[in-house]
Amino acid sequence: MIDFVNVKKAYPNGTMALKGIDLHIDEGEFVFVCGPSGAGKSTLMKLLLREERISSGKLTVGDYDLSTLSNVRVPYYRRELGVVFQDFRLFPKKTVFENVAFAMEVVGTPKSLIKRRVPAILNTVNLNGKQDSFPNEISGGEQQRVALARALANNPKVVIADEPTGNIDPKMSLEIMSLLVKINKLGKTVIVVTHEKDLVDYYKQRVVMLDNGLIVEDRVGGMFNAQV
Amino acid sequence: MRRYNPFYFIGQAFEGLWRNGVMSFASIAVLTSLLVVIGGFTLLVTNIDVNLDEFGLINQIVVFCDPNATDEQITEIGEAIGKLDNIESVEHVTKEEGLEQMKAEYDIYDDVSEENNPLPDSFVITYLENEKVPNLDYQLNQIEGIAKVNNRLDLATKIEGFKRGVMLVFVWFLVILGVVSIFIIINTIKLSVFSRRNEISIMQYVGATGWFISLPYLIEGAIIGIVSSVAAYFIEWYIYSYIEEMVITDLQMISILQFSDIRAYVFWGFLGLGIITGVVGSIISLARYLRQ
Numbered sequence: 001m002i003d004f005v006n007v008k009k010a011y012p013n014g015t016m017a018l019k020g021i022d023l024h025i026d027e028g029e030f031v032f033v034c035g036p037s038g039a040g041k042s043t044l045m046k047l048l049l050r051e052e053r054i055s056s057g058k059l060t061v062g063d064y065d066l067s068t069l070s071n072v073r074v075p076y077y078r079r080e081l082g083v084v085f086q087d088f089r090l091f092p093k094k095t096v097f098e099n100v101a102f103a104m105e106v107v108g109t110p111k112s113l114i115k116r117r118v119p120a121i122l123n124t125v126n127l128n129g130k131q132d133s134f135p136n137e138i139s140g141g142e143q144q145r146v147a148l149a150r151a152l153a154n155n156p157k158v159v160i161a162d163e164p165t166g167n168i169d170p171k172m173s174l175e176i177m178s179l180l181v182k183i184n185k186l187g188k189t190v191i192v193v194t195h196e197k198d199l200v201d202y203y204k205q206r207v208v209m210l211d212n213g214l215i216v217e218d219r220v221g222g223m224f225n226a227q228v
Numbered sequence: 229m230r231r232y233n234p235f236y237f238i239g240q241a242f243e244g245l246w247r248n249g250v251m252s253f254a255s256i257a258v259l260t261s262l263l264v265v266i267g268g269f270t271l272l273v274t275n276i277d278v279n280l281d282e283f284g285l286i287n288q289i290v291v292f293c294d295p296n297a298t299d300e301q302i303t304e305i306g307e308a309i310g311k312l313d314n315i316e317s318v319e320h321v322t323k324e325e326g327l328e329q330m331k332a333e334y335d336i337y338d339d340v341s342e343e344n345n346p347l348p349d350s351f352v353i354t355y356l357e358n359e360k361v362p363n364l365d366y367q368l369n370q371i372e373g374i375a376k377v378n379n380r381l382d383l384a385t386k387i388e389g390f391k392r393g394v395m396l397v398f399v400w401f402l403v404i405l406g407v408v409s410i411f412i413i414i415n416t417i418k419l420s421v422f423s424r425r426n427e428i429s430i431m432q433y434v435g436a437t438g439w440f441i442s443l444p445y446l447i448e449g450a451i452i453g454i455v456s457s458v459a460a461y462f463i464e465w466y467i468y469s470y471i472e473e474m475v476i477t478d479l480q481m482i483s484i485l486q487f488s489d490i491r492a493y494v495f496w497g498f499l500g501l502g503i504i505t506g507v508v509g510s511i512i513s514l515a516r517y518l519r520q
Contacts, residue, residue: 075438076435154434
């Protein structure tokens, strides 16, 4: 599904953010990407989102070869991904329903399908009855669930969450993680970038540990504490 | 099948214009000024051409034959003129035709009959090159039976010079105002893009194409162009009508095109130029997104 083959990334200022990453993630896997600040987690995310191009090596996600993917094809590639950010990135002037529907509108989904699909997705993330609320009327955890619902709107194959629990309390964090596990069980590949060791330890999923631009640990059910 | 709602794009475009009201107004004001100036200069140059045509000053010399010349001599004069260099065409105007033309233009010829017609036969010569006119003038004066060579090269040259001056000023105005207009439109659209940067970034993450992201801004540029061109049309109409009235009343010797005859050209010209400028400004500010 996702293949990094000796992927290196150097920024124009000379910083070598990734120094040769070899990583294979199967379809339907759940992976935590962890590591200290400056380890290369953000760069790895940017490469997966095709915000940045790799400097050398080969990176493929499904049928897309990101090493050669042209800018024109990037939007079509991104429709295969669902992305969740730490800061939710919701539209304050749109309702919960509209925030989720927006993701479908921009890819030209027919209105009738949007009307059918959005309530179903909101149900998946336990937001029944909240569809007419505005983001400032719901809690942080609920806002992140809206972001998660939006990430699922276009039925992506891969869900990437960048520090999804960074802005919410521990109880809500657990709920968001549970939802990500639930989504994973629905057949989606889930990649979670986090440095919250308690959560990583609790879920005992595959952990890929980065440090100084290299993978220093990759084990299924691995403990965060083992290397940090 | 992908279906996009056109009202979404138009609504977004108006929202952008409203959100950056001051810059939108500045863009419209500058583009309107540009169009009024372009329209003004174009109409001025067109009217100069019309007058040059009307006075027969464009590449024309009129030669008058000796009033006592016989028909045979007049035919010979015509043949001799035809053999000269730098001649495009020669038209023989008989004294009767000449009188008809004068009667049509000046009231004082109304009472003149063919019997007491004072006009001689004449030839209207259209020449090819201005530089060779002095030589042509000399050769015409050498032909026997020609009483007068009416060479208005000096006046034509002066008017042509004035026209060239007007064109030069026009081109500079065009360049300066064009650059200023596009610069202001670029900044207006950039502000609009900046105020919606979060929205755009989310659009990018969920897979919106560059065109989907950019279309509202292109429409925004086009709306600036349309509003400016309509405003410019009415301003130009008002100014031109004022000048038209002044020329008709006070400067009867000068011909002026009536606005009613040219309004369609002015309107469509402004509209085309306005939309092109607005959209070009948008494209420049959105190049980054359109490349995607």
